[in-house]
Amino acid sequence: QVQLVESGGGLVQAGGSLRLSCAASGRTVDGYIMGWFRQTPGKEREFVAAMSWSGGVTYHAGSVKGRFTISSDKAKNTVYLQMNSLKPEDTAVYYCAADHSIRDATSPGGYDYWGQGTQVTVSS
Numbered sequence: 709q710v711q712l713v714e715s716g717g718g719l720v721q722a723g724g725s726l727r728l729s730c731a732a733s734g735r736t737v738d739g740y741i742m743g744w745f746r747q748t749p750g751k752e753r754e755f756v757a758a759m760s761w762s763g764g765v766t767y768h769a770g771s772v773k774g775r776f777t778i779s780s781d782k783a784k785n786t787v788y789l790q791m792n793s794l795k796p797e798d799t800a801v802y803y804c805a806a807d808h809s810i811r812d813a814t815s816p817g818g819y820d821y822w823g824q825g826t827q828v829t830v831s832s
Contacts, residue, residue: 709734710821712804717826720794724830728789731821737761741810742787743819744778746800746828753803756791758813764780767813772798794830801825 716728731775743758757778759766766778777790791824805819811816 710737710740710806712806712821712823714802714804714823714826717802717828718788719829719831722794722796722830722832724794725790726794726824726828728791728802728804729826730787730789732785732787732806737785738782739742739805740806740808741813741814741819742778742780743805743807743816744787744789745803745805746798747803747818747825748800753816754800755814755816756802759787761787769814791828794828796830796832799828801827 710732713731720726731810740761742761744756745753746756747753755769756772757768759778775793776778780787803825804823807819810818
């Protein structure tokens with residue numbers, strides 16, 4: 709079992725920055741795919757970014773490319789999402805996810821492990 713705990717959410721003005729953290733525990737996530745998703749009320753969970761834990765290959769959704777960056781600190785078993793130039797439309801609950809074998813890293817249905825989510829609110 710893998711436990712994921714997100715932190716770092718909060719209220720920020722448009723144009724500001726936040727860094728979300730996702731701490732993994734329970735078992736090693738070496739070789740896992742780590743993803744960030746977000747969700748607003750009444751909408752489906754939306755892919756934000758993903759990376760391969762071992763290889764470091766990253767992928768970002770078009771809506772956040774150039775503004776958000778996924779990264780990891782293997783020593784801390786933690787994945788980050790650096791969010792810059794935030795917009796009101798980035799307001800959502802952000803979730804961290806992990807899976808050891810996944811065909812489509814952009815699909816939430818492929819992930820076995822999820823954190824509890826952290827709220828990000830961007831004011832205009």
